[in-house]
Amino acid sequence: MAEKTVTLAHGAGGKQTSELIDQVFKAHFSNPQFTADDAAVLNMGEGRLAMSTDGFIVSPFEFNGGNIGKLSICGTVNDLSCMGAKPLYMTCAFVIEEGFPLDKLEEIAASMEKTANEVGVKIVAGDTKVAGKGQVDKIFITTTGIGKIMDNADTSGTYAKPGDAVIVTGDVGRHGCTILLARDEYGIDADVDSDCAPLWGTVESLYTVTNEIHTIRDATRGGVGTVLYEIAEQSGVGVRLNAADIPVDPAVKGVCGMLGLEPLYLACEGRLVIIAPKDKAPALVEKLREGKYSKNAAIIGEITADNAGRVVMETEIGAQTMLPQPGGELLPRIC
The missing domain is CATH 3.90.650.10 (PurM-like C-terminal domain)
Structure with a gap:
């Protein structure tokens, strides 16, 4: 049986795009705030917020101890955490090379789901683009996160003191x-x-x-x-x-x-x-x-x-x- 791969049609915004989102991303990221609209509507409550975004282009995309999906969640979760912020919501954007194996894409999405669940952060929105062969190196992911800073946390690279x-x-x-x-x-x-x-x-x-x-x-x-x-x-x-x-x-x-x-x-x-x-x-x-x-x-x-x-x-x-x-x-x- 021929390997199922990502095609340019998956990034064209039509039927194949919807199928890819439903069968891979929605299947792993679904939660009450996950949306098919242009933006997620979130209830943040009171207090200070932290927000961070990061791009991931690691090569190779899988390695001993993880893959680019796990890395993309950890990277943004950790940036928020360094500010004393509990990660609440994330968005993710994928740029996928034409011909990328669909089973590998699902493995990446599954690792993102597992890592996000460990922290309790919810993936609420995203974007998918498919690039032509050779335009990107297999798969790139960008994640953005929002977190609520604990009342007792106040950290900065400017606060280090002698002693x-x-x-x-x-x-x-x-x-x-x-x-x-x-x-x-x-x-x-x-x-x-x-x-x-x-x-x-x-x-x-x-x-x-x-x-x-x-x-x-x-x-x-x-x-x-x-x-x-x-x-x-x-x-x-x-x-x-x-x-x-x-x-x-x-x-x-x-x-x-x-x-x-x-x-x-x-x-x-x-x-x-x-x-x-x-x-x-x-x-x-x-x-x-x-x-x-x-x-x-x-x-x-x-x-x-x-x-x-x-x-x-x-x-x-x-x-x-x-x-x-x-x-x-x-x-x-x-x-």
Whole structure:
């Protein structure tokens, strides 16, 4: 039997478009707010809202630990969560290459459904376009999310203060390493899977410990190192890290050693960088280690008044070195 694929007719707005939406997207995304109208009507209630949008063009579109569908939900959920916002509603837009297998599209939609259900966010509207062969690389997804900020949450990259602790919620660099291996360009065989995960529950748990959380960022493109440089610049502070305290999976460390890569600059898709007062940090880490996606959380450094705008690493032999500022493109198409 010939494989069923996406055709240009699926993107023409007629009968085939309706069938694709009904048989794939509506089948997985249906909820009381899901609409066939031009826009969803939502009841947001009172309070502050957070809104974020993100595009996903990862290559390959499936990888060990997830696929572009799971990634598209996690990415926007995590951006909202970093602002202390409970994700409520999402929209999604697909650009699909002519000839893309329909069974793979359904797998992607199913993973989006599963991930959204885990968080409790509802996909309420979307758009589908089909591009000609070669105009896009298989499938691109854009998601937009709206969330309600908790009353006790107030975070920003500008709030880091000297004396604050730097916390990561788990081992670093796994997603970037996974995508690198999935492309099979170096012939390296290593057991690494992506850390791709939705982190609203992780963030929500932090606020059961303290409201004094200054900054939360998800370490996606550019990894933890890039995020720390951004925070240092935004807040006008320095960052001092202790190399021995940074959790790195042994397989990731091995791959990085062979290729001369720094795990701090490899992408994560399920890890947060948290800046909080030093006296609150041990309790935050203890709480994080109870969580599904943060079992090896660690304090990896502190915010300093000196070396403003810089990230300094104290090595395992006691020397100090300045981490280079991120630049160029280490691993294209990781999200």
